[in-house]
Amino acid sequence: MNEQLISYYNKAIKRTKEMAYQDIFHYFATMEALPTYEQYLRERRQYLEQIWLNAWLNSTVSHVSYSEKKSYLSAKGYEVEGISKKIINQMFRNELREFKPFDLFNWLDEEFINKQQKWNEKYKEARESYIAQQKANKQKELERSFYLSFQNTIEQIVKEKYEELYLYVRFLLGSRLAIEIEQKGILLPTEWITFSEYLDEEFAFSERNYRYSHHLAEKYESIITNDIIDFGPNWLKEQLPNHIFSEYKSTFQHDLSDHILKQYSFDLFVDVSLELFDDLLEEYVQDLIKLIDIPFEIETHKQILKADQKERERKELEEQEAIKRQKEAEAKMIEDIFGREYSPPAGRNIQYILHVGETNTGKTYQAIKRMKSANSGIYLAPLRLLALEIYESLNEDGIPCSLKTGEEEKTVENASHLSCTVEMFREKDYYDIIVIDEAQMLADRTRGFSWYRAITKANAKEVHIICSFNAKQMILELLGDSHIEVHEYVRETPLEVESATFKIGHTRKGDALVCFSRKRVLETASDLQRNGKQVSMIYGSMPPETRKKQMQRFINGETTVIVATDAIGMGLNLPIRRIVFLENDKFDGTKRRFLSSQEVKQIAGRAGRKGIYNIGKVAFTNHHKMMTRLLQQEDEPLQGFAIAPTTSVLERFQKYSRKLGLFFYLWDKYKNPYGTKKASLSEEKLLYEMIEDSIIEAKLSVHELYNFLHLPFSTNEPTLREQWKQKLEAIVEGTELPDPIIKESGLEELELSYKSVGLHLLFLYKLEKRTEAHYWERIREDLSDKIHEKLKTGVEVKKRTCIVCHNPLPRRFKFQICDECHSQKRTSKRNGKEIKSNVQGQNRMSLKGKNKRK
Structure with missing residues (x-):
């Protein structure tokens, strides 16, 4: 330790001497007359007394380790165990103060x-350096002052002469455009194309399909x-006042060269060029390209610009008026x-009966x-x-009832009752009683x-409306002053939330496991x-016929468990003991x-079928408290009902146009009444684009075409969209409808x-081709049976495997590399290329896919 301190001690002495010389140098710099050595000591003693201690402590305290400090203090007889680091540092610092000081004086x-000669030389050296620095500073200030004055001058010149610059750049640009347009054979669609539109990457010109890039x-x-x-500095040189050149020479002792002038004005001309470009964007290309035939002369081009601006203002005013008229x-x-x-409606001479209640309360049964x-x-x-369920129920009870849905029609002889999907409702048809289910x-x-x-x-005479509690107020407001009876229903079978978190191994007879995708249903x-x-x-x-058979197997006890999406919550009455939210x-x-909250209640309410179970049970796999709260909390009333185009709306539109593109545009512009929600018509627009x-x-007429756009089928399937288009083409061309595409290799x-x-079948029903429809109904029923058999015999979901070790991955595992391979950073070879499993966290990606792309 002592050897180390001696090393620090010698460094501190060296540093002390350097600091003393620096202080003498700075002291001399401001003294116009040579001071004596004794005068220096009198004036600087207080500072000099501090130099050694600062240099010594700084070179030791901050460089000696904590353990070395403890060892040193212990050797001096200090008790160091259990003493804080802060106290140790203070003790060490105090001990060093007593270390042999260096006698600076x-x-x-x-x-x-x-x-004296050495003292005189130091003074002379310091003064010369100080005076030279002062002179350099003064010169820099003169140069800075000139530069600021010069910048102000040229900015003022450019501001005053901006039009002159603009005219010349306009001339150059017009000449270039004229040559480019002629060489490339570009045909401008109208003379009112602006330079900005000319540059637009979406703007296409000419028969040669010439398109500009962004x-x-x-x-x-x-x-x-x-x-x-390029031309700005020379132009600026002609505009500069003479005093600028003389001031520059006086400041720098040489003439203002073109090179220096270009350096000084560079930033300004870059900024001006951007401003010029922005102004030129508004010019018409036709006005620019005609300039190539007009020799550049300031006054001539100034008059041309004024005339062009006046015409442009007239055209812009004309366009504004046209836009105003269009709006x-x-x-x-x-x-x-x-x-x-x-x-x-304010009120109608109809008796409305509102059946309001929770799921599984018998409200639909009463209606x-x-x-x-x-x-x-x-x-x-x-x-x-x-x-279909109500259709079969009425016919089984001896009440003739027909069926009509978007995909199926079954006409029963002498039927005065009809069961249909809500979209099939025809407002002109009269019935004694109309029942509207799930009106929320x-x-x-x-x-x-x-x-x-x-x-x-x-x-109708009576309209029975079935809804949840949160839709009650909205429907009452919608019916206005009509005659309304309200019947409220409460569950007689209570719901009980299980406190234990559900695991898949807890599945028992009578359970309905609910998830929210077809894939998850099949996997589970x-x-x-x-x-x-x-x-x-x-x-x-799932086809409705298949769904019915799947339900019937559960009702008959052939299956003990049902796995379903939230479709189970929409009016399907099943002997479910417990609903489990996966x-x-x-x-x-x-x-x-x-x-x-309403979705949780709608689904959970299917548990505990009245007459079968005394209690309905509900279980959750996670977020237990949150889900329980959603199930038990009171729903907020629904706000706003949805609106969509009606037949009368389409009829009125046809007075203006037969283009449905315009109709969709106006629909988007239409501001729907307060308290309503406007249908997006996204599926109709998707089909219309085709x-x-x-x-x-x-x-096709507007009404016919809109009805075809509105057909209820899976528009998210590209192959179905293409078949839809092909069938429409066959209709307008008067040929036979192409047969549907049928493949049977797998469930999908x-x-x-x-x-x-x-x-x-949707097209056959619209074309009234009943005989042909019967044939395809049998084909569809056969497909439904095959789907049911696939499900009945067992679903085999393709197993995902780790791309490194090929072992199976757990269900719903997020990554393509298993945890073991990831942690061990193992490597494998696939397709002759090495794959390293060093993917981290959420950013793991399929290296197999990456190699394929390469």
């Missing part, structure tokens, strides 16, 4: 007493900048077409019971399966208008089947979100084939 005496604007911006930087015409059209179409006793009636269902769907942005139309346009069912469970399945894209969130078509401006649109292909036949 003795060293200074040795350096300068009786050495780099063209950058290209011309660069050209204009280079032009002005006024649009507003008039929108008011005439949509007007008061969506205002709720149907009343309909059965009437001479005529219609049941409007949210799902084809429910329409009124608020659904996509389908809600069908319920709005049924409720407000019903033509496959897991249960491998463990010996007999399982029924329900999901949205998931708490769903994708609603736009984003993934948590379930709402046939816009085609022979299909030309030959069978389901798609079922949808393909369903789409074909």
